[in-house]
Amino acid sequence: MATHDLTFTGSIPDMYDRFMVPLVFAPYAKLVGERAAAFAPRRILETAAGTGVVTETLHRSLPNAQIIATDLNQPMLDQAARRVRSPLVSFQAADALSLPFDDGSFDLVVCQFGVMFFPDKVRGNAEARRVLRDGGHYIVVIWDEVDFNLATKVAGRAVSDLIPGETGRFYERVPFRYHDTGQIRRDLEAAGFKQIEIETIELQSRASSARDAAMALVQGTPMRADIEEVAPGMLGAATDAAARALTRFEGIDGFEAPMSAHLVIATKG
Numbered sequence: 001m002a003t004h005d006l007t008f009t010g011s012i013p014d015m016y017d018r019f020m021v022p023l024v025f026a027p028y029a030k031l032v033g034e035r036a037a038a039f040a041p042r043r044i045l046e047t048a049a050g051t052g053v054v055t056e057t058l059h060r061s062l063p064n065a066q067i068i069a070t071d072l073n074q075p076m077l078d079q080a081a082r083r084v085r086s087p088l089v090s091f092q093a094a095d096a097l098s099l100p101f102d103d104g105s106f107d108l109v110v111c112q113f114g115v116m117f118f119p120d121k122v123r124g125n126a127e128a129r130r131v132l133r134d135g136g137h138y139i140v141v142i143w144d145e146v147d148f149n150l151a152t153k154v155a156g157r158a159v160s161d162l163i164p165g166e167t168g169r170f171y172e173r174v175p176f177r178y179h180d181t182g183q184i185r186r187d188l189e190a191a192g193f194k195q196i197e198i199e200t201i202e203l204q205s206r207a208s209s210a211r212d213a214a215m216a217l218v219q220g221t222p223m224r225a226d227i228e229e230v231a232p233g234m235l236g237a238a239t240d241a242a243a244r245a246l247t248r249f250e251g252i253d254g255f256e257a258p259m260s261a262h263l264v265i266a267t268k269g
Contacts, residue, residue: 013079015224017051019207019216023151025053025113027203028141028261032112033057035265039137041065041107047096047128048072048114052080058110059089068101070094096124104133112141113261116178125191125266132268138193142184144200144260146176151205151246151257155217158245159238163231181262193266200262207255214243 032054036044042065049055049069058067067089071077077091094100096111097120109128118124128138146153152175178184181198188196207213218224218239227235249257 013051013073013075015215015220016076017079017083018220019212020220021051021053023207023213023216024149024205024259025050027205027259028112028201028263029054029057031201031263032110032139032141033061035139035263036108036110037061039108041137043106044068044108044110045099045101045106045128045131046070047094047099047109047111047124048117049080049091050076050112050114052077052083052091054110054112055080055089055091056084059084059086064088068092070096070099072096097127099127099131101131103130104136106131107133107136108139109136110139112139113143113175115140115142116175121178121187122190125188125193129192129266129268134268136268138188138264138266138268140262140264140266142178142262142264143176144262145179148202148258148260149176149205151213151249151255151259152176152217154245154248154257155214155242156223158241159218159223159227162238162241163227163234165230179262184262184264188264188266192268194269195267197265198262199264200260202258202260204256205259210246210250210255211243213246213249213255213257214239218242 036058044058044065044067046055046069049071052069055067055069069080069091072095074093077093081091096118109132115121115124185196227238249255
């Protein structure tokens with residue numbers, strides 16, 4: 001895995017929050033908020049919180065719960081702190097593979113679109129289980145394979161065609177590589193979970209235009225770092241190429257393309 005596959009710095013957090021969050025993350029965050037509310041947790045830990053879209057949804061769904069949102073990237077947390085302001089919500093830089101919290105200290109752990117980036121997924125799951133109380137829940141959202149996430153696939157291919165090499169393959173290299181539900185279940189079992197439910201949910205990624213979708217997918221992720229390293233000065237051209245390719249998903253109501261992810265709920269027995 002390239003080092004910058006894990007890096008969300010510079011202008012990426014702002015672009016991610018403005019374009020990527022509404023395009024692909026907000027719809028699944030809404031589902032997470034609904035599932036979390038059904039468990040009525042009092043203390044929630046979020047790992048890989050990014051710019052706080054799930055944090056915000058959790059706070060709205062559970063306004064009296066204490067939430068600690070963590071991420072490896074401080075610039076993403078800085079953006080999240082501007083999104084959610086409450087004495088019950090705090091933000092802390094932390095490694096999901098080595099959490100600085102006591103055993104059994106949370107009712108719920110949530111991780112949306114973060115596990116794919118964990119260099120050791122079993123260890124990350126085991127840490128989530130460790131900090132959960134008995135009977136606590138672990139909600140995880142993981143991308144399905146890239147073939148079922150067409151906006152991402154089309155944008156990545158357009159950039160690859162323009163700039164051959166690894167540049168346009170960021171999505172296949174990391175976010176969509178960990179899609180096999182059998183492997184996901186085995187990794188959770190290896191971490192100590194026995195009660196595991198996996199549901200594959202198809203939604204629509206929406207934006208006002210193909211241009212906005214291209215801004216999200218090219219400039220709001222570490223693909224930007226790929227481009228700037230391999231082909232300096234080509235970021236604009238890469239965004240233009242992705243936007244042209246994505247126009248196939250534009251209609252009278254704006255941009256809409258299918259996406260698919262696995263929603264996992266594991267319970268600590």
